[in-house]
Amino acid sequence: MRSTMVVRGSAAIVAVAAVAAVSACSTGASSGGGRTHGPSATSSTPTSGAKALTGGTAGSTSAQDCRQVTVTVGEPLPSDRTQSRVALTMVNSGATDCVLRGFPGVRLGGADGRTWDLSRTDDPVVPLTLAPGTAATSYLTYLPTTDASGWEVSSLQVTPPNTTDTQAFVWTLGNVVLQDGATHPGTYVGAAVAQAG
Template sequence: MSHRSIRPNIVRAAKGKQAGSGNAPRCATTELSLVLGSPKPSPNSPGQFDVPLTYKNTSSRTCGLYGVSGVDLNGPEHANGAVYHLPRVDNGVKYNEVPAGTTATATITVLKPSDDAATWTPTRVTTIPPGQTQALTANWPSDLPVLRQDAATHPGTYVNGILADPA
């Protein structure tokens, strides 16, 4: 899967608390590792789950990580293809400094299919950190199915902006 398949789709303006001075250069993909957390029911909407998308700064310097990552869910063949390009919601922090060895997290909000809907379960996630061109991948957590809404105006599955993790 080429990293070029991730489509930008900014849906809302950024908001949130700035973390840091804004002087550190952006984190390069080569300076980051990726971990997907366990799905948890979304506190905002029944039927949706939040999956933490956590980036760890593996370099020896502080770098900036802010904006919305490009995210593709990759899985079995489907009527719309084996890749689901997630829309982006820019609701993270305006600027975020990530010291060496610490993390910053975005959330993938997932709408599970209803009992009568076709089930599609991804096998992995491909993500490009904001401002970068190289991708990171991780296995999709457990067996969480996703309702594919590839052509929907306001789909229930999307990626949120990056937030500063608590110290």
């Protein structure tokens, strides 16, 4: 099924990567806890999972790391929870095998100009060897709302693990509950995993 998101023009992507790149951390540590994320816990301590203008951690120097990665955003997946989720598919668009490991950096942008760098789960990091044209998946879990006080999200930026190649999309999935100061927000991103099937 075709992505619900639309990639912005290449000039915009270059500008985003240069000015507001979202990090793609290769560690398994989460700044906001793991599977205990939920809509009810809040805190005054920000739990930003991304660091601006970086692409990975200082220890990530492997020549095998995937550097040419194309991101696509899927349709919302069926869920019986209050949260929804979408797959962020990351394809090795290079000419040789490479290893994808860790978390993509993910940033939501609001119509009000505010941005939110999402927290990460504490899922283990598993190195994934990708042949050219093959893919891995990271799941973006988000807490939607139809309440009038919901945050109007207009953009999504994704930076593949251990790169600074931020790729920009138009957010078409409606308003979310803004919890950028929560210790366990209902919106977060998981580590890259092998693609099902």
